[in-house]
Amino acid sequence: MLPTLLALIPLTSESRASIGASFDIIDARDPASRDQAFAAHGEGVRAVLTNGSTGISAADIERLPHLELIGALGAGYENIARDAAKARGIVVANGAGTNDDCVADHAFALLLATVRAIPALDQACRAGRWRDELPLQPNFSGKRLGVVGLGNIGRKVARRALGFDLEVGYHNRHAQLETPYAYFDALIALAGWADYLVVTTPGGAATRHLIDADVLDALGPRGYLVNVARGSVVDTAALGRALEHGVIAGAGLDVYEGEPAPPALLTGSPRVVLTPHVGGRSPEALAASVARFIDNATRHFSGQPVLTPV
Numbered sequence: 562m563l564p565t566l567l568a569l570i571p572l573t574s575e576s577r578a579s580i581g582a583s584f585d586i587i588d589a590r591d592p593a594s595r596d597q598a599f600a601a602h603g604e605g606v607r608a609v610l611t612n613g614s615t616g617i618s619a620a621d622i623e624r625l626p627h628l629e630l631i632g633a634l635g636a637g638y639e640n641i642a643r644d645a646a647k648a649r650g651i652v653v654a655n656g657a658g659t660n661d662d663c664v665a666d667h668a669f670a671l672l673l674a675t676v677r678a679i680p681a682l683d684q685a686c687r688a689g690r691w692r693d694e695l696p697l698q699p700n701f702s703g704k705r706l707g708v709v710g711l712g713n714i715g716r717k718v719a720r721r722a723l724g725f726d727l728e729v730g731y732h733n734r735h736a737q738l739e740t741p742y743a744y745f746d747a748l749i750a751l752a753g754w755a756d757y758l759v760v761t762t763p764g765g766a767a768t769r770h771l772i773d774a775d776v777l778d779a780l781g782p783r784g785y786l787v788n789v790a791r792g793s794v795v796d797t798a799a800l801g802r803a804l805e806h807g808v809i810a811g812a813g814l815d816v817y818e819g820e821p822a823p824p825a826l827l828t829g830s831p832r833v834v835l836t837p838h839v840g841g842r843s844p845e846a847l848a849a850s851v852a853r854f855i856d857n858a859t860r861h862f863s864g865q866p867v868l869t870p871v
Contacts, residue, residue, distance in 0.1 A: 564607040564862060567598060567625070569615050570634065576851045583855055584608065599624050608858060613637020613655075613764065613791075614820070614838070619645035630861050632854040635660055635841050636714070638871045639765040639791065654857040654867040658713055660846035665717035667840035668759050668789045671813030675785050675834045676701050676757070678811075699783075702726045707755030709748065709771070710762030710790065711737050718759050730754055752779035757787065764791025774799040777809050784809045789840045792817040801826030804833060815840040 566584035580586060587606070589598035599621070608630040611617050617631060619642040631646055633655040646653050674680060677698045685695055706722045708715045708731040719729045719742055730743035732751040737744070745751035748771065752758055758780055762768050772786065772795040780786065786809060788795050797818045803809045804827070811832040817824050820838055827833045857867040 565602060565605045566608045566610055567602070567606045569595070569609060569611040569617060572610075573847065576847065579848075579851050579855060580610070583858060595621075607862075608632065610634065610854060611641065613639050613641070616640025616642070618642050622646060622649065622651065630654070630858060630867075632656075632857060633871070634847075634850045634854060637764065637791070639763065641871070643871065652861055652867055653871040654854075654861075654869050655871050656850035656853045657869045659849035659853050660841035660843070661713045661717050663843045663846040664714050664761070664789050664840045665721055667815060667836070668714075668718050668761070668787055669721050671789070671815060671834055671836065672757055672759065672785065672787045673701060675787065675811045675813035675832075680834055681831055704728075704756035705730065705754060706757045706759060707731065707745070707751040708742075709751070709758060709760045709794075711740065711742070712761065712763075714789070715759075715761040716740070718761060727757070749776055749779045752776045752784070753781070755780065756783060757785050760786070760788040760790045760794055762790050762794060764793050769793045770796040770799075772796060772800070774803070777803040780809050782807055782810060785811050785813070787813040788817075789815045792820055797824045797826055801830075804830045 563583065563585045565587060567587050567589050569589055571590050577586060587598050587602045589595040603624050604626060606625045607627055609617055609628060610632050612634045614637065622628060622642055622645045628651055631641060631651060631653045633641060636655055636657045638653065638655050641653060643653055702725045704727055706727040706729050708719050711731040711733045715731065722729050730745055730751055732745045732748045760772060777799060800812060804812060813834040815836045816838050823835055853869065857869065861867050
């Protein structure tokens with residue numbers, strides 16, 4: 562008999578087929594189905610599949626008396642009640658490393674689109690406006706890029722920057738001595754140095770509004786911000802004011818506060834490029850993340866440690 566898995570996130574048909582070979586899957590992707598699933602199947606659930614945005618609360622963990630494993634697709638896990646899981650001896654694992662390339666690629670797509678105003682130029686071209694009517698956009702290469710959070714994704718962003726002849730600096734809790742990039746122990750100093758600031762730090766309470774008005778002031782009127790981390794890391798109100806008053810040149814956001822609805826403060830700004838939290842989503846990344854979850858689950862239920870514990 563296959564162990565019962567409670568899926569708190571939508572699954573593609575391919576993902577469902579892969580996971581279904583190892584689990585009896587119970588869907589609980591919305592509040593109505595979740596309450597029904599907990600009531601009907603909560604006693605038998607041994608694993609939960611979620612992601613960093615959806616997470617799982619301590620109260621919901623309490624409703625699953627035989628839960629052994631919580632898996633998060635992708636690297637994020639900020640909304641998983643890890644203390645409650647730890648208190649019960651429940652293993653929490655994520656998909657670290659499975660979508661890093663996808664996110665780093667998307668960060669650069671956003672940065673290029675923002676600096677070179679690609680969406681605005683596309684609209685102008687479709688409307689029949691020729692280049693002589695439009696403002697010049699700056700060169701992208703030969704500038705300074707600051708990475709906020711030099712983890713796996715941050716390192717891949719930095720590596721891609723070298724191909725554009727960008728000088729790279731970073732801010733982290735601690736210096737990464739094995740890297741060749743300039744370390745800034747103060748975020749505001751990095752922002753003052755950089756032309757581009759790319760945010761790849763984890764979400765959660767510790768990084769909430771890390772990018773605030775002071776950081777944006779330091780980034781300055783020729784600076785561009787890209788956030789592929791979590792929406793909570795950037796103070797939306799401060800960013801809206803900075804864009805409105807020309808404090809910074811532009812922003813590219815794949816994540817934002819109040820998801821899924823984009824912030825009304827930003828949707829009307831021609832200085833912003835928005836995408837709907839798709840930075841880590843591709844067929845390749847999803848397949849890798851599902852495979853990692855299955856590997857972790859197989860190891861756990863055979864008495865071995867998971868590959869990517871949180």
